Amino acid sequence: MRKWEDPSRHQKLIAGAALNTPLYKEVKRLLTETISGGEWKPGSAIPAEWKLAERFDVAVGTVRKAVDELVGENILIRQQGRGTFVAAHNRARLMFHFFHIVRNDGSKLTPEVVMLSFGNGVADAEEAAHLGIKAGAKVFHIRNVLRLADEPIIFDTIVIPQALFPKLTASKVVNRPNTIYHLYQTAFGITVVRSAERLRARLADAESADILGIKVKSPLLEIRRVALTFNDAPVEFRRSLINTEHYEYFSDLAKTGGG
Amino acid sequence: MRKWEDPSRHQKLIAGAALNTPLYKEVKRLLTETISGGEWKPGSAIPAEWKLAERFDVAVGTVRKAVDELVGENILIRQQGRGTFVAAHNRARLMFHFFHIVRNDGSKLTPEVVMLSFGNGVADAEEAAHLGIKAGAKVFHIRNVLRLADEPIIFDTIVIPQALFPKLTASKVVNRPNTIYHLYQTAFGITVVRSAERLRARLADAESADILGIKVKSPLLEIRRVALTFNDAPVEFRRSLINTEHYEYFSDLAKTGGG
DNA sequence: AAGTGGTCTAGACCACCAT
DNA sequence: TGGTGGTCTAGACCACTTA
Numbered sequence: 110m111r112k113w114e115d116p117s118r119h120q121k122l123i124a125g126a127a128l129n130t131p132l133y134k135e136v137k138r139l140l141t142e143t144i145s146g147g148e149w150k151p152g153s154a155i156p157a158e159w160k161l162a163e164r165f166d167v168a169v170g171t172v173r174k175a176v177d178e179l180v181g182e183n184i185l186i187r188q189q190g191r192g193t194f195v196a197a198h199n200r201a202r203l204m205f206h207f208f209h210i211v212r213n214d215g216s217k218l219t220p221e222v223v224m225l226s227f228g229n230g231v232a233d234a235e236e237a238a239h240l241g242i243k244a245g246a247k248v249f250h251i252r253n254v255l256r257l258a259d260e261p262i263i264f265d266t267i268v269i270p271q272a273l274f275p276k277l278t279a280s281k282v283v284n285r286p287n288t289i290y291h292l293y294q295t296a297f298g299i300t301v302v303r304s305a306e307r308l309r310a311r312l313a314d315a316e317s318a319d320i321l322g323i324k325v326k327s328p329l330l331e332i333r334r335v336a337l338t339f340n341d342a343p344v345e346f347r348r349s350l351i352n353t354e355h356y357e358y359f360s361d362l363a364k365t366g367g368g
Numbered sequence: 369m370r371k372w373e374d375p376s377r378h379q380k381l382i383a384g385a386a387l388n389t390p391l392y393k394e395v396k397r398l399l400t401e402t403i404s405g406g407e408w409k410p411g412s413a414i415p416a417e418w419k420l421a422e423r424f425d426v427a428v429g430t431v432r433k434a435v436d437e438l439v440g441e442n443i444l445i446r447q448q449g450r451g452t453f454v455a456a457h458n459r460a461r462l463m464f465h466f467f468h469i470v471r472n473d474g475s476k477l478t479p480e481v482v483m484l485s486f487g488n489g490v491a492d493a494e495e496a497a498h499l500g501i502k503a504g505a506k507v508f509h510i511r512n513v514l515r516l517a518d519e520p521i522i523f524d525t526i527v528i529p530q531a532l533f534p535k536l537t538a539s540k541v542v543n544r545p546n547t548i549y550h551l552y553q554t555a556f557g558i559t560v561v562r563s564a565e566r567l568r569a570r571l572a573d574a575e576s577a578d579i580l581g582i583k584v585k586s587p588l589l590e591i592r593r594v595a596l597t598f599n600d601a602p603v604e605f606r607r608s609l610i611n612t613e614h615y616e617y618f619s620d621l622a623k624t625g626g627g
Numbered sequence: 628a629a630g631t632g633g634t635c636t637a638g639a640c641c642a643c644c645a646t
Numbered sequence: 647t648g649g650t651g652g653t654c655t656a657g658a659c660c661a662c663t664t665a
Contacts, residue, residue, distance in 0.1 A: 129642080131653060157631060168655045173632090189632050190662035209619075211566075306619045307470075309612035310569035310587035328569035328587050353568035360468075360565045360619050388661080390634060416650060427636045432651090448651050449643035 136165050137175035144184065144195055144300075145339045151294055152197035155185070184302055184339075198291040198301070207290070207304060207336075210263065210356050220255035220263065225320070227251050227279035229271070236268045239335050239346040247271040251282060254320055257356065264320050264350040273299060273344065290336075299344055301336045308332050308358065317350050330358060395424050396434035403443065403454055403559075404598045410553055411456035414444070443561055443598075457550040457560070466549070466563060466595075469522070469615050479514035479522065481548075484579070486510050486538035488530070495527045498594050498605040506530040510541060513579055516615065523579050523609040532558060532603065549595075558603055560595045567591050567617065576609050589617060 140155075149155050158176065162169045176193060179185040183206060186194045196202065204219060211217050228250045237244040248268050255263035267289070271277075274297050285292045293299045313327045321329075329350045336345040351358070399414075408414050417435065421428045435452060438444040442465060445453045455461065463478060470476050487509045496503040507527050514522035526548070530536075533556050544551045552558045572586045580588075588609045595604040610617070 133653075154631095159631090170656085171654060174653085176632095187632065188663085190630080190664080192631060192663095308567060308589065308617040308619065309615075310589040310610075311612075312587050326585070328571050330567065330569040330589070351569075353570075356568075358567040360567065392634075413650095418650095429637085430635060433634085435651095446651065447644085449645080449649080451644095451650060 132167055133171045133174040133178075136161075136167060136172060137178055139165065140175055140179060141184070141339055147298060149195050151195045151300065154192035154194050157192065182302065196300075198288055198294045200288055203288045203290055207301075209306075209358050209360065210257075210351065211359055212257075213355055213357060218257045220257050223254050223256065224279070224283050225252040225254055227282060232268065232270075236346050239333070239343060240268065240270055241343045242270050242272070249274065249277055260355075261321050262352050262356055264317050266348045268346040268348075269344065273297065293344065300338055301344055302338055304334050304336045306332050306334045311350075313350075321350070321352050323352055323354075327352070327354075329353070332358070391426055392430045392433040392437075395420075395426060395430060396437055398424065399434055399438060400443070400598055406557060408454050410454045410559065413451035413453050416451065441561065455559075457547055457553045459547055462547045462549055466560075468565075468617050468619065469516075469610065470618055471516075472614055472616060477516045479516050482513050482515065483538070483542050484511040484513055486541060491527065491529075495605050498592070498602060499527065499529055500602045501529050501531070508533065508536055519614075520580050521611050521615055523576050525607045527605040527607075528603065532556065552603065559597055560603055561597055563593050563595045565591050565593045570609075572609075580609070580611050582611055582613075586611070586613075588612070591617070 140161075143149060144155075155161070156164070158169050158172050161172045165172065176185060176187070180187055180193075183196055183202075186196050188194065200219065204217065208217075208220070210220075230248055230250045231245045232240060232242055232248045234244045236248065237246060240248070242248075248270055251265075251267040251269075253265045253267070254261045255265060257263075269277075274293070277297075281292065281296065282289065287295075290301045293301060309331050311329055311331050313321065313323055313325055313329050315325055317329065318325045318327060330353045332347075332349040332351065334345075334347045334349070335343050336347065338344050399420075402408060403414075414420070415423070417428050417431050420431045424431065435444055435446070439446055439452075442455055442461075445455050447453065459478065463476065467476075467479070469479075489507055489509045490504045491499060491501055491507045493503045495507065496505060499507070501507075507529055510524075510526040510528075512524045512526070513520045514524060516522075528536075533552070536556075540551065540555065541548065546554075549560045552560060568590050570588055570590050572580065572582055572584055572588050574584055576588065577584045577586060589612045591606075591608040591610065593604075593606045593608070594602050595606065597603050
């Protein structure tokens with residue numbers, strides 16, 4: 110009997126998943142687990158598709174469909190002729206997927222990050238809700254100012270649970286050789302895969318006006334971002350205040366799906 | 369000779385397309401042309417996949433890959449057991465893909481649209497640039513206030529080229545039975561398929577403060593949206609001013625690709 | 628030349644919908 | 647019961663990278 114003639118192997122592979130789960134969804138889940146479990150490191154290649162097909166005892170086409178979705182979610186990266194790689198955080202990736210500020214003329218600049226403070230603290234109600242932890246749980250608060258073209262444009266407050274980032278110190282943050290998401294990934298094994306953002310307009314208070322070098326009551330764009338890892342588990346809550354006099358936030362939706 | 373043994377038929381189908389264009393991209397282009405050309409109307413089913421495969425002389429899998437991308441771009445809608453349909457504009461579609469305002473608690477309300485004015489005019493430099501027309505070209509200006517929970521929250525100014533919407537009148541806009549994008553689609557054959565948005569914070573001037581029932585110099589979120597049809601051709605430029613005291617703009621990126 | 632992903636084909640069977 | 651999309655398989659060949 111050839112394998113596609115055996116109706117039970119599908120259920121065997123699934124082993125506890127919901128009934129009627131497509132095989133490729135199950136393969137996708139196994140791939141995701143293998144990545145988040147650390148068997149394949151960020152930046153390295155995963156096995157060739159035919160090897161994965163053999164390992165999971167499915168057809169190559171089924172593996173391809175699973176990989177297709179993970180590529181669409183920016184978790185894997187395909188390179189024709191080279192292989193398929195686990196996405197690693199670097200400046201280019203951060204700028205492309207997580208930095209949505211452009212100058213009025215549409216050009217995109219890389220910000221210079223200056224840390225203002227690093228502190229131990231506890232989560233307030235809002236922070237706790239966004240991070241899926243209890244109010245009062247220990248967190249780190251990191252405040253940065255982001256400079257574009259030598260002007261302070263963005264005032265960031267980052268909140269992360271101490272439980273996820275044990276023994277993080279200010280010096281580790283300041284002396285990181287790469288982006289902070291790269292630090293999360295390499296030092297704590299936490300990969301940020303997507304984010305959800307909420308935006309509103311507000312007036313600058315005394316502190317943010319001082320930091321951004323503008324007048325009190327100037328208009329500011331406020332972004333609240335929750336950064337998520339696999340299975341939509343929250344990792345970081347970030348509040349950004351942006352002086353949009355010469356910069357804008359852009360949201361190009363769709364365009365993800367096709368070519 | 370079986371058809372997959374004939375290496376020339378691929379180039380035959382492409383007929384002038386760039387070299388090495390994948391077949392499914394060509395099929396996608398033909399599907400898009402057939403839709404925008406009006407052979408298949410919004411809301412109606414397109415032929416079954418095996419019929420399309422026969423019509424284009426390709427395998428069903430190739431048709432599926434082309435349709436996959438158009439589904440990802442919200443141009444086609446698949447319904448298992450029923451068929452594949454050309455996406456039609458309606459309230460649900462508008463709310464899901466083009467209305468990104470939620471209440472602070474995350475709930476989404478349907479706005480009540482009240483038209484303030486409808487006028488002939490000419491495009492200024494900014495409007496012309498966004499619409500891909502010449503400054504001074506004739507446009508319609510439509511101003512609306514959008515009410516949520518009986519409060520005026522959004523002040524919209526819509527700019528559309530008269531060349532694309534000949535003989536549009538205020539009464540057609542006011543008496544439309546459905547959304548304005550549905551009107552574009554049914555009365556002018558123009559289907560909005562996606563949009564690109566830029567956001568910033570600004571202070572309310574006298575007019576917007578009056579319309580939104582807030583104080584002058586209150587903070588407002590400004591959205592500039594360009595709505596696009598097939599091949600990214602611009603259709604509408606819209607400037608929205610939003611009172612974000614109790615409402616927010618949300619941007620959930622990714623999540624498009626996978627499930 | 629060897630290895631990888633990208634495309635294309637062909638056909639089986641399943642799940643769902645309308646009738 | 648017939649028709650549709652959804653899944654899965656199997657295998658061919660192409661395009662690209664690396665050595």
